[in-house]
Amino acid sequence: MQSLLLLLQLWAVSLGRTQGCVGNSECCGLRELERTGAWLSKGSPPELQPCHVSPQHRTASEENTELQCQGRSHGPPNSRAISPWRYREDCDNARFPRRLLQAECLCPHCVSLDPPHRLDRRGNSVQVNASTTVYYQRQCPGRPKAFYLEPQLYSVAVACICVVPRS
Numbered sequence: 001m002q003s004l005l006l007l008l009q010l011w012a013v014s015l016g017r018t019q020g021c022v023g024n025s026e027c028c029g030l031r032e033l034e035r036t037g038a039w040l041s042k043g044s045p046p047e048l049q050p051c052h053v054s055p056q057h058r059t060a061s062e063e064n065t066e067l068q069c070q071g072r073s074h075g076p077p078n079s080r081a082i083s084p085w086r087y088r089e090d091c092d093n094a095r096f097p098r099r100l101l102q103a104e105c106l107c108p109h110c111v112s113l114d115p116p117h118r119l120d121r122r123g124n125s126v127q128v129n130a131s132t133t134v135y136y137q138r139q140c141p142g143r144p145k146a147f148y149l150e151p152q153l154y155s156v157a158v159a160c161i162c163v164v165p166r167s
Protein backbone atom coordinates (compact mmCIF):
# COMPACT_ATOMS: atom_id res chain seq x y z
CA MET A 1 0.00 0.00 0.00
CA GLN A 2 2.74 2.36 1.03
CA SER A 3 4.77 1.66 -2.10
CA LEU A 4 1.66 2.25 -4.21
CA LEU A 5 1.23 5.64 -2.57
CA LEU A 6 4.88 6.40 -3.19
CA LEU A 7 4.49 5.43 -6.84
CA LEU A 8 1.43 7.67 -7.20
CA GLN A 9 3.34 10.49 -5.58
CA LEU A 10 6.29 10.05 -7.95
CA TRP A 11 3.89 9.96 -10.90
CA ALA A 12 2.23 13.20 -9.76
CA VAL A 13 5.60 14.86 -9.32
CA SER A 14 6.73 13.79 -12.79
CA LEU A 15 3.46 15.07 -14.32
CA GLY A 16 4.02 18.38 -12.59
CA ARG A 17 7.49 18.51 -14.07
CA THR A 18 6.43 17.80 -17.65
CA GLN A 19 4.08 20.78 -17.50
CA GLY A 20 6.69 22.91 -15.76
CA CYS A 21 7.55 25.08 -18.77
CA VAL A 22 4.03 26.26 -19.56
CA GLY A 23 3.26 29.86 -18.64
CA ASN A 24 5.49 32.92 -18.24
CA SER A 25 6.24 32.24 -14.58
CA GLU A 26 7.59 28.78 -15.46
CA CYS A 27 11.02 29.36 -16.98
CA CYS A 28 13.06 26.31 -17.88
CA GLY A 29 16.12 25.33 -19.87
CA LEU A 30 16.13 24.26 -23.52
CA ARG A 31 16.35 20.54 -22.76
CA GLU A 32 13.34 20.56 -20.51
CA LEU A 33 11.49 22.82 -22.93
CA GLU A 34 12.12 20.30 -25.74
CA ARG A 35 10.91 17.46 -23.57
CA THR A 36 7.76 19.29 -22.55
CA GLY A 37 7.15 20.42 -26.13
CA ALA A 38 7.47 16.86 -27.43
CA TRP A 39 5.07 15.67 -24.75
CA LEU A 40 2.56 18.41 -25.59
CA SER A 41 2.80 17.56 -29.31
CA LYS A 42 1.88 13.92 -28.73
CA GLY A 43 -1.27 12.35 -30.07
CA SER A 44 -1.32 13.57 -33.65
CA PRO A 45 1.06 11.30 -35.57
CA PRO A 46 2.01 13.52 -38.53
CA GLU A 47 2.62 16.43 -36.21
CA LEU A 48 5.28 14.50 -34.34
CA GLN A 49 7.65 14.62 -37.27
CA PRO A 50 10.30 17.31 -37.05
CA CYS A 51 9.88 20.48 -39.00
CA HIS A 52 12.62 20.47 -41.60
CA VAL A 53 12.75 19.59 -45.26
CA SER A 54 14.21 16.14 -45.56
CA PRO A 55 14.35 14.44 -48.98
CA GLN A 56 11.44 12.26 -47.86
CA HIS A 57 9.28 15.25 -47.01
CA ARG A 58 10.14 16.92 -50.27
CA THR A 59 8.95 13.90 -52.22
CA ALA A 60 5.73 13.85 -50.26
CA SER A 61 4.99 17.53 -50.85
CA GLU A 62 5.97 17.33 -54.51
CA GLU A 63 3.48 14.53 -54.98
CA ASN A 64 1.06 16.66 -53.07
CA THR A 65 1.35 19.69 -55.32
CA GLU A 66 0.80 17.48 -58.35
CA LEU A 67 -2.66 16.71 -57.05
CA GLN A 68 -5.17 18.44 -59.31
CA CYS A 69 -8.84 19.12 -59.09
CA GLN A 70 -10.10 15.76 -60.26
CA GLY A 71 -12.14 12.84 -58.99
CA ARG A 72 -10.19 9.74 -58.04
CA SER A 73 -11.18 6.24 -57.05
CA HIS A 74 -7.86 5.42 -55.44
CA GLY A 75 -5.64 6.86 -52.78
CA PRO A 76 -6.35 8.23 -49.32
CA PRO A 77 -9.68 9.86 -48.36
CA ASN A 78 -8.43 13.38 -49.18
CA SER A 79 -7.99 12.46 -52.85
CA ARG A 80 -11.14 10.28 -53.07
CA ALA A 81 -13.39 12.91 -51.50
CA ILE A 82 -15.93 14.66 -53.75
CA SER A 83 -14.36 17.85 -52.39
CA PRO A 84 -10.75 16.66 -52.68
CA TRP A 85 -8.01 18.40 -50.74
CA ARG A 86 -4.26 18.27 -50.28
CA TYR A 87 -2.14 18.91 -47.21
CA ARG A 88 0.24 21.83 -46.86
CA GLU A 89 2.92 21.70 -44.20
CA ASP A 90 2.65 24.50 -41.68
CA CYS A 91 6.05 24.60 -40.01
CA ASP A 92 7.28 26.81 -37.21
CA ASN A 93 10.34 25.89 -35.19
CA ALA A 94 9.33 28.23 -32.37
CA ARG A 95 6.05 26.36 -31.86
CA PHE A 96 4.91 23.00 -30.54
CA PRO A 97 3.75 21.08 -32.49
CA ARG A 98 6.35 22.35 -34.95
CA ARG A 99 4.72 20.67 -37.87
CA LEU A 100 1.00 20.88 -38.61
CA LEU A 101 -0.85 19.89 -41.74
CA GLN A 102 -3.31 22.34 -43.25
CA ALA A 103 -5.94 21.11 -45.69
CA GLU A 104 -6.32 23.03 -48.97
CA CYS A 105 -9.31 22.41 -51.20
CA LEU A 106 -8.29 21.38 -54.73
CA CYS A 107 -11.56 22.31 -56.42
CA PRO A 108 -13.73 25.41 -56.21
CA HIS A 109 -16.70 23.11 -56.79
CA CYS A 110 -17.01 19.36 -56.27
CA VAL A 111 -16.60 16.20 -58.32
CA SER A 112 -19.33 13.74 -59.20
CA LEU A 113 -19.70 10.46 -57.29
CA ASP A 114 -20.44 8.76 -60.62
CA PRO A 115 -17.50 7.57 -62.71
CA PRO A 116 -15.60 9.15 -64.34
CA HIS A 117 -16.07 11.67 -61.51
CA ARG A 118 -16.25 14.83 -63.58
CA LEU A 119 -16.64 18.28 -62.07
CA ASP A 120 -20.05 18.92 -60.60
CA ARG A 121 -20.64 22.65 -60.38
CA ARG A 122 -23.74 22.22 -58.26
CA GLY A 123 -21.66 21.96 -55.10
CA ASN A 124 -18.95 24.09 -53.50
CA SER A 125 -15.80 22.85 -51.76
CA VAL A 126 -15.48 24.45 -48.35
CA GLN A 127 -12.63 24.19 -45.90
CA VAL A 128 -13.45 22.96 -42.39
CA ASN A 129 -11.45 24.56 -39.62
CA ALA A 130 -10.76 23.42 -36.10
CA SER A 131 -9.17 25.18 -33.18
CA THR A 132 -6.27 23.53 -31.45
CA THR A 133 -3.91 24.65 -28.69
CA VAL A 134 -0.31 25.25 -29.74
CA TYR A 135 2.59 26.36 -27.57
CA TYR A 136 4.98 29.11 -28.61
CA GLN A 137 8.54 29.15 -27.31
CA ARG A 138 9.24 32.46 -25.57
CA GLN A 139 12.33 33.78 -23.90
CA CYS A 140 12.12 34.61 -20.21
CA PRO A 141 12.76 38.33 -19.68
CA GLY A 142 16.34 39.01 -18.61
CA ARG A 143 17.28 35.33 -18.77
CA PRO A 144 18.83 34.53 -22.16
CA LYS A 145 19.01 30.78 -21.55
CA ALA A 146 15.58 30.34 -20.02
CA PHE A 147 12.35 29.83 -21.92
CA TYR A 148 8.71 29.17 -21.38
CA LEU A 149 5.82 27.98 -23.52
CA GLU A 150 2.88 30.23 -24.21
CA PRO A 151 -0.37 28.40 -25.07
CA GLN A 152 -2.46 29.90 -27.86
CA LEU A 153 -5.50 28.80 -29.83
CA TYR A 154 -4.62 28.09 -33.44
CA SER A 155 -6.84 27.40 -36.44
CA VAL A 156 -6.13 24.23 -38.41
CA ALA A 157 -7.92 23.37 -41.65
CA VAL A 158 -8.68 19.68 -41.24
CA ALA A 159 -10.57 18.80 -44.42
CA CYS A 160 -12.81 20.07 -47.20
CA ILE A 161 -16.48 19.25 -47.53
CA CYS A 162 -18.86 19.61 -50.45
CA VAL A 163 -21.79 21.91 -49.69
CA VAL A 164 -24.91 23.07 -51.49
CA PRO A 165 -24.47 26.76 -52.38
CA ARG A 166 -26.57 29.25 -50.41
CA SER A 167 -29.74 30.07 -52.30
Ligand SMILES: *[C@@H]1O[C@H](CO)[C@@H](O)[C@H](O)[C@H]1NC(C)=O
Nearest residue numbers: 126127128129130155156157
Ligand atom coordinates in the same frame (compact mmCIF):
# COMPACT_ATOMS: atom_id res chain seq x y z
C1 LIG B 1 -12.07 28.28 -42.56
O1 LIG B 1 -11.10 29.28 -42.67
C2 LIG B 1 -10.96 29.82 -43.99
C3 LIG B 1 -9.75 30.74 -44.00
O2 LIG B 1 -9.69 31.51 -42.86
C4 LIG B 1 -12.26 30.52 -44.39
O3 LIG B 1 -12.15 31.03 -45.68
C5 LIG B 1 -13.39 29.49 -44.32
O4 LIG B 1 -14.62 30.11 -44.59
C6 LIG B 1 -13.45 28.82 -42.96
N1 LIG B 1 -14.42 27.72 -43.02
C7 LIG B 1 -15.56 27.73 -42.37
C8 LIG B 1 -16.45 26.54 -42.57
O5 LIG B 1 -15.90 28.64 -41.65
